[in-house]
Amino acid sequence: MLAAQVLINALVLGCLYACIATGFSLVWGVLNVINLIHGSFIVLGAYLAWGLYQSLQISPWYALGIAAPAFFALGYVIQRLILNRVITAPVLVTLTLTFGLDLILNNAMIYYFKADYRKLTLTPPMGSVSLFDVVVPIDRLIATASALALTGVLYLILRRLRVGRAIIAVRLDRDAARLMGVDVNSIYAIAFGLGAALAGCAGVLMALIFPISPLTSTAYLGKAFVVCVLGGLGSVSGALAGGILLALIEGIGSALIGPAHATTLSFALLIVFLIVRPQGLLGRKGFE
Amino acid sequence: MSEILQLHSISRNFSGLKALRDVSLGISKGEVLGLIGPNGAGKTTLVNVVTGVTPASSGTVMFLGQDITRVKTYQSARLGLSRTFQVVQPFAEFSALDNVAAAALFSQPGESIKSAREEARAHLAFVGLEAQSDQPAATLTLAMRKRLELAKALAMKPKLLFLDEVNAGLNSAEVERATRLIHQLAENGITIVMIEHLMKVVLNVCTRIAVLHNGQLIADGAPRDVIKNPAVVEAYLGQQYAQRAGARG
C-alpha cells in the first residue's frame, strides 16, 4: 500500500510540477530566454490568492480568474518594456537581466510581506478522500485537477488558436515566421505573458498546499528547471512527463534514502540528463 | 601507387535517413579526386565521416594504414587530414594572420605562437592575401575568405586535403585564380579530394571522378569515362550536358 500511496502522491504532485514548468518552458522555447523571475511570479500568485481570501473571502478557484489576466498583463509589459531590448543578446545577458528583475520582485515581496511563512487555510477545511489505504486531501486533488486543466488550456491555445500557431511558428523558425507576416515582437510579448499567467495561476494553486514565503521562489524555479530538462523543452506533453517523473523520483527517493536527499537526487539527475539526453524524454534534438 | 585513404562499406544514418549507404572508395597518393553528385547526395557527409565530425554508423576508415573510424576531429587534423568548409568558418575577430597561425599552432607539435605566425605569412602569401594579413577575417570578401580557408588548411601541412565547394559563390575570374592554386597544390604532391559543382573545374583539375547519388557511389573512374556513364548523366549531369560534351569530345 505504501507503494500505491507514493505513486498517487507522485501523480498529484507531478501535475502541479508540470503546471509550474509549462510557462517556464514556453518562455525558454519561444523567446530563448531562461526566465529567472518565474519562481517569484509563482510566489506572487500565491500571495494574491492569500490576500484575496483573507481580505475579501474570494476563494482560490475564483482567484485563478483574476490571476490569469493580471499576470498576463504584467508579463506582457515586462517583455515589451524591458526584456525585448536585449532579446537577441547572448544567454549571459538575458539570464543576468531576468536575475536582476527577480531580485527586484523578490525583495519587494520580502519588504511588504516579510520573509516568514504564511498559510492559506480554507474554512471549513475540505477533508480528504481515501480509497483502500490511499489518502488524498480533497483540496490537493482539486488543485491537481486545476493544474491539469491549466496545462490543457495552454495546449489548446497552442494547437487551436491562430495566435498559438503563430507562437509555434516563431519557436520553430523565427525568421521564416517573420517573413510569413508574423509580428514576432508581439508574439514574444504574448508568449511571455502566457508564461507569467501560468506562473501566477500555479502560485494560486500552490497557496492551497504549501506555505507561502518569498524564500520559496528558488525552490519553484529549481523544479521548473528540472522538469524542463527531464521532459524536454517547449512541449506541454514534455512538461507533464517531466513533472510526473520528477515527482516520482522525489517520492521514491525520499522513501528509500530519506527526504533530505530528494532535492540532491533531482539536481544530480538534471545534470546527468543534460549531458546524456539534452533533448529530454519527449523532446526532439537540435532546438538549441 | 599506394592508397592513402580507404573507405570500407561506410554507412551513415541520420535518424532514419540514410545519408551514405555502403560506400567503398580508395584514394591514392597524389590523386586529385573530384567528388560530384546532386545536392543532398551525401558528399559533405562523406567528408564529415572521414574527418570525424559525424562518425560512420558502420564501416571503417583507414588513413595511412591506421583505423581512424572513431578518431576525434582534432586528432584526425593532427594526422594530416584537413578540409575547407562549404560555408567558410573563419575566426571572425582574428586577423587573417592569426587565423592561419592558429591552424599551424594547434595542428603541428612543437609550434609556438611566434613561429606559427611566421609560417602563416608564407601561406597567406601563397594564396595572395599578404596585403590583408592584419585585417579581421570578418571584413574580408567572400573570395578572400575562401582563400583564407585554403591557407588555414595548408598551414596544417595536410597529407590529404578536402576542398568542399571552394568555388561556390565566386565569379569567373576568382574561380580561375582558385583553380590555379589547386593546380599548384597538386603539383606540390598534396592528395586532394574536391567537392565541386562546376564541371569545367572538375575536368580541368581532377585525375579521377567519383559520383555519389542518394548516398551511394554510382560511378568511379577516369573523368572522360565517368561523364559519359549513363547512370551519372541520368542522376546528375543531365542529357543536355552529355550531348554538348559528346559534340565537343
Next chain:
Amino acid sequence: MTRSNLILLALVVGIAALPMVGGSYALRLGTIACMYGILALSWNVVGGLAGYPSFATAAFFGFGAYTAGVLLGKGVPLVVSVPAAGVASFVLACLLGAALLRLRGHYFAIASLSLIEVFRELVNNATDLTGGGMGLNIPLTSTAGVMADATFFFYVMWGLLVGTALMVVVVAGSKLGFGLACIRQNETAANMIGLNTTLYKSVAFGLSAGFVGAAGGVYAAWVHYIDPSDVFDILYSVKPIVMALIGGLGSPLGVLIGAFVYLGLEEVVWRNYIQIHSGVLGILIVVLLLFLPHGLMSLRSQLLAWRPKRV
C-alpha cells in the same frame, strides 16, 4: 605583455599599500575588493576568454570554503588548507568541465547553475563532516588581536589576487589563451584545425575554479563561520558576471575595474538601503544591461568620440 595587462598588475600591486592608509573598515573593504577581484578575473577565463556562460562560481567558492573549513577544523594549518582547497577545486572543475562543457549556451548555463544546488545539498546533508544547515565554526587561527588578524587576512586575500592576476596575464599570452579565443569565436573550426577543445575548455574551467576555491577557503578562515546558504549563494555567481559586464567583457583590466566599481556601488547601497539592498542591486543590474551593454569602458569611448557616427 600588453599595456592594459601592465596597468592591471600595477593596480593589483598598488592595492597592497591600503593598510598604511586605512583603519579596520578600509581593511575589511580591501579584503572584499581582493576577493571580488579574484572571482571576477577567474570568471573571465571561462566566461570572457572561452565564451561559456558559467554560473558555477558560487559552487566552487562554497566548495573551497568548506574544504578549507573542514581541514582547518581538523587542525590543518592555513598554509596547507587554502592551497588544498584551491587544488581540489581545480581538479574537481577539470573533471566536471570535461562533461559539462559539451553543453552549449542555455544548457551549459543551467547545468552550471545546478552545480551550486547539488553542492549545497550535498554539504547540507553531510552533517557529520560539515555541520549541515547549522553551519561550520572555524577555529581562530591566531590570537594576535583584531587589527593584526584583519591585516593578515587582507594580505592573504591580496596574495591570492596577485596569483589570479598573474594567471590571467600568463593565460592571455599563451597557447591556451589563443586556443580559448579560437573556441569562443568558432568551436567547429577550432576542432578542425587540431585543437583539443575539450581539454582546453576543461583546463579553463579548472583555472577559473581553482583560485575561486582558494578564495572561498580564505573567506571561511577570515569570517570564522560558514553555512551552506551563505557560501553557496547564487549571488557569488552573478556578481562576477555583473562586474565583468560593468568593465566590458574580455579585458582583464576592465574586469578588475568593474569589480572595484561594483564593490563601491554595493557598499553605498548596503549603507543606505539595507532593507531593499537586493532590490536596488537588481535595479542596478537591469539599468546596466539595458543602457550600458558594453560596460563603462564604452562610456569613455562614447564621450571621447563626439564626431557624428558614420553612415
